[in-house]
Amino acid sequence: MSDNVLLAPTTTDPEDAAPTPLLQVRDLTVSFGTSHGRHTAVSGASLDLPARRTLAVVGESGSGKSTLAAAINRLLAPNATIESGSILFDGRDLVTASPRELTRVRGAGIGLVPQDPMSNLDPVHRVGAQIVEALEAHGTSSRESTARAIELLDMVGIPEPKRRFRQFPHEFSGGMRQRVLIAIGLACRPKLLIADEPTSALDVTVQRKVLDRLDELTADMGTALFMITHDLALAAERASDVLVMHRGTIVEHGPADQLLADPQHEYTRKLLDAAPALAAQRGIARAVTPYAAAGETGDAIVSLTDVVKEYTVRDSAFGRPRTFAAVAGSTFDVPRGSTVAIVGESGSGKSSTARLVLGLDSPTRGTITFDGRDLASFSASELRAFRRRVQPVFQNPFASLDSLFTVGDTIAEPLVVHGIGTAAERRERVLALLEEVALPADTAERYPHQLSGGQRQRVAIARALALQPEVLVLDEAVSALDVVVQAQILDLLARLQREHRLTYLFISHDLAVVRQISDCVHVMSRGRIVETGTPDELFESPQEDYTRELLSAIPGARLAV
Template sequence: MLIAPTTADSTTADPAPLLSVRDLTVSFSTSRGRHTAVSHASLDLSAHRTLAVVGESGSGKSTLAAAINRLLATNARIDSGSILFDGRDLVTASARDLTRVRGAGIGLVPQDPMSNLDPVHRVGAQIVEALEAHGTSSRESTKRAIELLDMVGIPEPKRRFRQFPHEFSGGMRQRVLIAIGLACRPKLLIADEPTSALDVTVQRKVLDRLDELTAEMGTALFMITHDLALAAERASEVLVMFRGTIVEHGAAAQLLEDPQHEYTRKLLDAAPALAARRGVARGVTPYAAAGETGEAIVTLTDVVKEYSVRDSAFGKPRTFAAVAGSTLDIPRGSTVAIVGESGSGKSSTARLVLGLDAPTRGTVAFDGRDIASLSAAEMTAFRRRVQPVFQNPFASLDSLFTVGATIAEPLVVHGIGTAAERSGRVRALLEEVALPADTADRYPHQLSGGQRQRVAIARALALQPEVLVLDEAVSALDVVVQAQILDLLARLQREHRLTYLFISHDLAVVRQISDYVHVMSRGRIVESGTPDELFESPREEYTRELLGAIPGTRLPA
């Protein structure tokens, strides 16, 4: 057993675990008093083993990991318990001892690579910094950093060593964080949602490489995830957390087949199974499922979108086709999905539909009119009818605006209503997305991820649009919150006869909500069809690869 049972009559299978946490309680000081984030947690993890910690946002997963590495916020406190790592209690360790342990003894792979890589420092310098902090010479650090880039699967590591994070794809940036986490050959690696926002093929490559590297080094892996399917596929044991408490633990297969706790069953029920057909998973029947779709409201005809790019600051510019001849229709009242891995052209297509970019060739028509031919006044009217919902609600909401001001802003920009009327509209929209009225007075940082996404949807609905373009709108949410947002979108579609363009890399979600699916690869639509057609008998090898890369398809349907 990786995890020490917390009941009195339980025993621990590993006589000398690498990591042993006992009765750990962590609390935070808030304006309303102390809040307990982790309560009496106990677990064991041995070398060469993988433990997955699962739970929804706010369950205490990341706080538990931060406590183990002693990287808690300044307003946090360890109230009780011990954290024995390699025989040393980290709760009572000195600052000097903790500096030695971090990196060399315990490596860390944080969740968001763009936030955790310094944008003004070259990638290689950031790996070198981790090595030099533990006594490696400058010359050896450079050599080792290039080796690490190669080890985690970065092509042309010597050239990439000198590049900046923005020159890397999301999957490559995540690999850089893995390289930094493994730089000093730690005995334990903590990976906090290491692939949550990556498409399934990149996710599989990153996790495969992580498994290989930890196996080669004998490193124990403490993996935090909200994805039970991924946990079941990658870990030998799973620990489930709910509101700061460990509610269930055990072998991954056993936990999936026979969950004992109600919350574990809730997580399993909320996970979109690949076998679930449209609207079946939770009894949801979106508007289009009633057969009330009509003529195409959006039409793309032979659309090409090219960009001029350089491989280096002084390199010769070359033309890159992000979209390479796409033709598709979006019927009124339907949900049309575009799926594909990073760089396939999904988001570029979304920008064309929103009128944020103009096609290099071809036409994008809305309600029969070429968007490129619209006058300034017509374009303003068009923007009221087509609204976006982006992937990261925290990044798309202004941190200086209250929620009420955020939702009201489109009304202000378009000169709609008096201040009192706008205030009433904001309250109505909050009610529509199932948020309390007092949310209007709060700021984005005071909300959960799911609440922020509801605010983003409310803002998109403020102008009463006909089309919503949802670009990875649920990809970074845990399964419980994701299920709630998908139910909300289905209800709103029925009530307002909305049309959705749904951009996603999550094929299980796509099958559940869409009427028609287009698969994109390298800027081209390589296969199209109904969800049943694509998921039950895919014609293209690329589509089969996407389906095969989904973790844990053995999840109960």
């Protein structure tokens, strides 16, 4: 199959000719200047996107998806160069367009929904002002832009839009912040909307709601959608056409249902097999085997009994304080050597439970025991020893790794804090841990920004293992990774569990991932555990409406292969 592929073949017969596509990319090559020479990020890419259609571009991290999108919008980094090719948007070549022409096209012609709302919304400006700014940049008057901004907040499903207009981004949930970015992207009714991983950090139910609203709005406005995602299941469910990129090259394209049913390229099949929901439908066996499946679990190493965690909150600076129960009466055991998962949407109480188990918060009521002893009874020295035995792995490895520390210093830090070993012994332990998580020894001299997302997560796991803990609390530890890297990390966790008899408390919003790795699943909603069972029991015979809602929201869950 040729690398230079077109999504909408043209014909030479004028009577049969299809309308000119809204977006035409031809033989596009983009490279970046680095200290090691030039690196080609996109090589010879060609595609057509007709008006009112949805194209999903999929591939793992580093495949060139975001570079292709940035090139189309001419928002490449200063060290990037378009080596060759053309980008025709609505008949205009954006490669040769002047800065003034590009300013007119951006926003009004091509809208953008970036990936991370907290990085792309200004924390010191009100949400409404940021939407107004986008409107006024393209000639809308101040009075009209305010009314339009409130209308847009309402359109994307923000409740009480007039009140929310005056609030700041930190006062919005993750799903609401993503909706604000969609409102900004659609503010000037663009003909094309580029959405770069618009829901990758959202739980599956919020993701579905946001994407449903995006589909409705783009259909109403007649907007073509260029959606970037690492999730092939999501792409197949939402897009009319799918384009697969690998190492900067387009390796396969076609109608979504056709590509899903009959993938032609080996890399596309790899993506399908790595996507938990689609792999199950294709008859692929579980990628990992829980350690407890062999009956190796023992007594409960962690137990929660009627645990409640309440916070005092205010709805406004001068509002009355009220009590909010983040965890409302949870009772469950974590058997030694097992993987126990807690699933639920954002705000369900998963992460609050994780903090309680880690001893970072104390319960308002109830008891948490570790190895048979109440955590509340631990002295300072006993709590320090406890922290050696229970270690966290957080969702965002880039945020949890010190950017000024080398990888070696990061992994050695827990050993230094606890006074373990000489400098030479710590160095030897660091190298052994890097080998254990399948990273080369020279990674020790690198910094977090020099690593991929999957490599950073491996470093975070190595750091958690440095003190030889018995329990790992993994809070959304794979949710931000592409499906291929996610599968690698899950395999790594399964191997480490078998070799070290580790116990995992696995926090996730993704039931498809949980099914692969866990022995027991607790479904949480509004602070309460509403259902408990094995992964197969929950998938095959969910008892609660909420569990069924989570299952139906899994991308690809309703697709027939």
